[in-house]
Amino acid sequence: MTTDTSATDDRPFGTTDPASAGEEGAPFLRQDDDASGSTDLARELRRVRGLVAGSRFDDVHDAVRTVRELADHLEAVGTMVRPSDYATWGVPEHLASNPAIGSRNPVSPPLEPVVLPDATVRADLRLGIEYQGPPGCVHGGIVALVFDEMLGLANAAAKSVGLTADLRVSYISPTPLYAPLRFEARQDRVEGRKIWASATVYTGETLCARAEALFIEPRGISDAQRDRPIEG
Numbered sequence: 001m002t003t004d005t006s007a008t009d010d011r012p013f014g015t016t017d018p019a020s021a022g023e024e025g026a027p028f029l030r031q032d033d034d035a036s037g038s039t040d041l042a043r044e045l046r047r048v049r050g051l052v053a054g055s056r057f058d059d060v061h062d063a064v065r066t067v068r069e070l071a072d073h074l075e076a077v078g079t080m081v082r083p084s085d086y087a088t089w090g091v092p093e094h095l096a097s098n099p100a101i102g103s104r105n106p107v108s109p110p111l112e113p114v115v116l117p118d119a120t121v122r123a124d125l126r127l128g129i130e131y132q133g134p135p136g137c138v139h140g141g142i143v144a145l146v147f148d149e150m151l152g153l154a155n156a157a158a159k160s161v162g163l164t165a166d167l168r169v170s171y172i173s174p175t176p177l178y179a180p181l182r183f184e185a186r187q188d189r190v191e192g193r194k195i196w197a198s199a200t201v202y203t204g205e206t207l208c209a210r211a212e213a214l215f216i217e218p219r220g221i222s223d224a225q226r227d228r229p230i231e232g
């Protein structure tokens with residue numbers, strides 16, 4: 001994900017005020033900067049995933065050697081980050097490794113959420129063959145993954161923190177590959193530690209799927225922690 005944060009570097013990440021967002025929405029998350037080239041590396045690896053998943057080859061043994069050398073190189077020059085190394089949940093380095101939204105994770109869909117003035121979180125994206133389930137359609141598990149993340153972000157936009165306790169997805173019509181998809185998620189209500197949120201995904205005017213979820217706020221969350229972006 002390449003979110004331009006140059007104009008907003010003085011704001012804490014993940015606390016974009018919905019009230020200050022324009023009609024098109026404001027970028028919701030800041031992740032690690034790309035000084036090291038890690039984001040570009042992940043982007044190229046996404047291309048590789050699509051090519052490997054969606055192409056026929058006569059002989060790619062040379063590519064296997066090249067990729068093995070690349071993996072050996074990365075292993076030699078990198079420092080493994082353990083989850084216990086993160087300062088806290090929701091820091092940019094943590095978000096960047098996320099499989100649903102991480103800029104450094106080649107598995108993650110190209111999700112670039114924005115927050116709208118009413119605290120709805122929206123993401124427009126297209127998904128390629130590496131996310132295929134039925135022929136020509138997005139895998140239902142991928143739809144659920146994106147919903148879970150978007151719902152968690154909608155909670156963060158509403159300054160809530162929750163763990164997914166119950167996630168129900170209704171698949172209404174097939175979600176097409178390569179077509180423009182619009183995911184939208186919003187928080188519906190909060191009662192004590194229980195948080196309800198819902199989401200939809202459309203292609204054009206066609207509703208592909210909707211989700212309803214219950215999140216439970218972990219015990220002992222502080223007001224300051226609620227200001228953090230939390231994956232959900």
Ligand SMILES: CCCCCCCCCCCCCC(=O)SCCNC(=O)CCNC(=O)[C@H](O)C(C)(C)COP(=O)(O)OP(=O)(O)OC[C@H]1O[C@@H](n2cnc3c(N)ncnc32)[C@H](O)[C@@H]1OP(=O)(O)O
Pocket residue numbers: 088089090152161162163164165166193194214216217218219221225226228230231232
């Ligand atoms: C800076 C940030 C810091 C914060 C860090 C945040 C971490 C975020 C990390 C994000 C990671 C990534 C995000 C992910 O990927 S989340 C990953 C997927 N989710 C999980 O792994 C969660 C696993 N489950 C749990 O840990 C516990 O079950 C939780 C924490 C959810 C509740 O266990 P807890 O012991 O706390 O709650 P309680 O038992 O006192 O119940 C409380 C109330 O809720 C009701 N209830 C409970 N479950 C359900 C259910 N399934 N359906 C309906 N209702 C349910 C229950 O009846 C009760 O209601 P009532 O009797 O009061 O009326």
